Amino acid sequence: MSFTDFKAALKATADEVNQALKEYLPQGKPEILHESMAYSVYAGGKRLRPVLTLWTAELLGGDKKHVMPIACALELIHTYSLIHDDLPCMDDDDLRRGKPTNHVVYGEAIALLAGDALLTRAFEVMAKAVENGADSHRLLKVIGEIGEAAGSKGMVGGQVVDILSEGKKIDLETLKYIHAHKTGALFRASIRSGAIMSGASSEDLARLTEFAEYLGLAFQITDDILDVVGDETKLGKPVGSDESHAKATYPALVGLEEARRLAQESVNRAKEALAPYKEKAERFNQLLDFILTRES
């Protein structure tokens, strides 16, 4: 598979997710709330989490019909986290992916509530997948796992430590904690959910979890590097915004060259975890290269 073919495959899956998300975004009264929710869901984004869920399911022969609601729920959760992260009492960001953030457009109160509603909707969507014939025990396992990954010992916990660390000198251990929780936990849950919905063996689940953890790490280190050396027009936000928030990054803690080496090493390890799947894992290998070489 050429890199061009890979990018077409990525876009095709992201398009399917965008189609499905339409179904899961509520409409009607209160219109302004639903408009605000849709605004952030459709404000760009690579749909990496749902793509990971769907491709993992495909790798294991899972049924897309039953996995799609989970994939979309993960994107709703990711979107809620971005809206809340951007609020003035948090990172106070006016731009994301080159567009005004939710609270800039809709005001703080509606932005806060749009985030709350997206998070709530995610769990509703997953639970109601049973009405379409999804296996009830797998669904409950996935809901429990995503709840844990998104909660106080996962994504929200990482966000808390990130905020508490602002303006302070932190060590590599703390930076790893922030990354593993703030973004890593949801990547991990995305891949594991696709596996669980497909009835993965414990062996498959262990391998894919290892893949997920190295993928998350590669993503985070690259994110940190882009914040230092990225192109503002491609990133859609000012370069150096982590620095201006006095946030620690890999380049700041270990230097740019070592950060690049660590990102490459993570990609290599993620590929090793996938080796038993041979050519069936090719798309994932390309995705890892894409994460490493992306410009936004």
Next chain:
Amino acid sequence: MSFTDFKAALKATADEVNQALKEYLPQGKPEILHESMAYSVYAGGKRLRPVLTLWTAELLGGDKKHVMPIACALELIHTYSLIHDDLPCMDDDDLRRGKPTNHVVYGEAIALLAGDALLTRAFEVMAKAVENGADSHRLLKVIGEIGEAAGSKGMVGGQVVDILSEGKKIDLETLKYIHAHKTGALFRASIRSGAIMSGASSEDLARLTEFAEYLGLAFQITDDILDVVGDETKLGKPVGSDESHAKATYPALVGLEEARRLAQESVNRAKEALAPYKEKAERFNQLLDFILTRES
């Protein structure tokens, strides 16, 4: 059952809920987040929603072991909604139940994230009830229903319309919408969840839903009345705070006397819906009188 016996029964169930909630509140890192979550969960409150869930299950012969996680999840969701409602970008309240609100103690960012984490934890707790032997289909139905009740077409939707109406002249229809969504939906879901977890017949579910809707209405009208004529030391917040937020209330729209009549009428109708359960519904009848005559 005397009113004294009823109050003892209410306290006994609330105590059980408080015990169980301890189990469901996460501990460990990040400590400040978990402390902030526990602060609001244990900042008082009558535990009305979990009591309704548990008593409904008891009425129908449900298994308390399987209903308790749902009851506690509803209280976690109620608590998150209070934390977010009190934030500066929302109602900007410094006091609740006589105590400083979450963001006054922990700061806005942690308060926001504590709310997010409580909401997320609620769904995790419900999903994991399957590990303790709860029926998987009932659980998924309840998670879907609570998600809907708490989301953009339920509690969050009511909150949005409430905020959009501030300082505006609104009609009774809009006030009813706000009440039915902002508080009514979760009361309704509390009672229906107890019924669904107990395998209620569609007849029982219809009756109990009617009971729930009138109970919610009685609660909301009484709440509005207390805001006008209540005792500040008992309420734990300033009387007239709705007026100072330029919020519409039943007394403002229909007059105090008519508001009292409507509250009594709602209680009567709720009792009628319960009539087929005869003396088994006595505790609920007393609860309705308690809601009507409460001072906080």
